[in-house]
Amino acid sequence: MISDEIARFSGVSGMTILKYNGRQHQYQLQESSRIYRKETDTFSGLSAKYGAFELRALRRLLRQQQYIPMTDAEMWPDEPGLLETEMFVETSKIFGVGRRFAVNMSGASDWNSGFVMHVDHRKTDISPESLRAASLIAPHLASALALEQMNNVLRKQYAVMLELLDSMDIGVCIVSQNGDVIIENRKASAVFADQDGISKKDGKIVAYPQASNGELRRRITQTALTAIGQASLPRNAMVITKRSLRSPYWIEISPFGHAGNDLEKNLRGALIRIVDSDRKPKFKVEPFAKMVGLTSAEIEIGQLICSGYSASDIADIRGVSIHTARSQIKSILAKSGCSNRVLFVAKVASLSQF
Structure with missing residues (x-):
């Protein structure tokens, strides 16, 4: 998983990638590191239990400059004893993580995202190296997530086309x-x-x-x-x-x-x-032929083209010279507005489906 690789690269114990819906004022987990996936139910329960506490920090994070790490002290400035709060104590005991920092990856669209990195609970400080690594990886991760989000939307939106395409x-x-x-x-x-x-x-x-x-x-x-x-x-x-x-x-x-x-x-x-x-695709040349004005002889040649026959094959089948066959193929392509045989077959195929 990408979160495990990024966590290792940044020298931290774990990572979560979040998406926030500003219209519904909700956030959802997109991906998490292996340490959380091993205890999925427990992690989900903690997320639900401390959702309001985390949402306060996430909203503050989304106001942070893009790709600039924000430490836990900056995310919860009104919690002086942050490491002693119930959420930090419980996640330290179960997952072995303590300090954390986050990066805002939000763009100009309606959806916003960020990631949170979790440091080993035995460390009292967040290393500058981890912060720099997070800054380096953030733009690339944001681009990858934006593309994935777009593709997911398109898959859903254009899934209705599959019945026709099939x-x-x-x-x-x-x-x-x-x-x-x-x-x-x-x-x-x-x-x-x-x-x-x-x-x-x-x-x-x-x-x-x-x-x-x-x-x-x-x-x-x-x-x-x-x-x-x-x-x-x-x-x-x-x-x-x-x-x-x-x-x-x-x-x-x-x-x-x-x-x-x-x-x-x-x-x-x-x-x-x-x-x-x-x-052996079943192409019917006739519908397309009527549109572009092909003769009966040209329709026959067009059918041979769609069946994959070469100019030499067409000459042998029709009992004409190779020069004549090539001249007839050229005439068909000109009438149909195609620069080559592949485009001719594609046009015939597109029309013959309906």
Whole structure:
């Protein structure tokens, strides 16, 4: 758990990460160190018992300058014998912690957060080294928590989309700028589970080999920035080779943004469609063909394109020269406003779901 790592880094015995809801005047525990998790019921009971006492300190903490540690003496200035209060005595006896200090990590949004570090009860002072370590880690922890909070909201909000996404015959997922997969449909989950060129690692979408992964990450970043007007990479596509060397994945990446509340206003993400020709997606070219005015011959060629056939294959199937096949494919792409075959398949796939 991240709290255990941060506690060790800061040279303290334990740590709790808290979130405060200013509208409801309530706080909740987001994470705690192992010493508290071992006695979850006891810790929860103490939190409920001394909630009002701790809330006084938390409200004072949230008025403190961001990322500047605040000692227990500053959090409870009206308690001269702080270490002798009932809460400190009881937590010392049960968990072996005494002095404590906290850091305000709140941003400009409606939610506020901070963390509290607990020093070994045998120490009478809080070391300057621990205070400096807390100051160093606070901005990074705040950024991580803000991203996690945003992703949790989005998962709940866009969960209603899953029923629709699961009916699609292609893989679809929404990812954040750094590649975190926020939601995915069943087809995408199946692709990730295969680990045959594209998968998930630590919650992020990754591709194989390394060159493909670097290009995928670059495209996601630029596409996500396009969603909020900070870049100019619109709908784009790439091919990812499979480890098994079977037919590759065709990937389409589109900007995805959200103009919701303060928490989500800076969302920069991407909508990714994953086409796996080996899974035989059932694409119907006709609906899209009618929109762009394809001829019956072009519809047949478009169906072959969506089935993964190359220009050479199409030439053999239709009994024409490779030059003719390439010319017909070029004409189809021009009519459909697609710069390549991957985008053509993605457009056909999007329309054929409805």
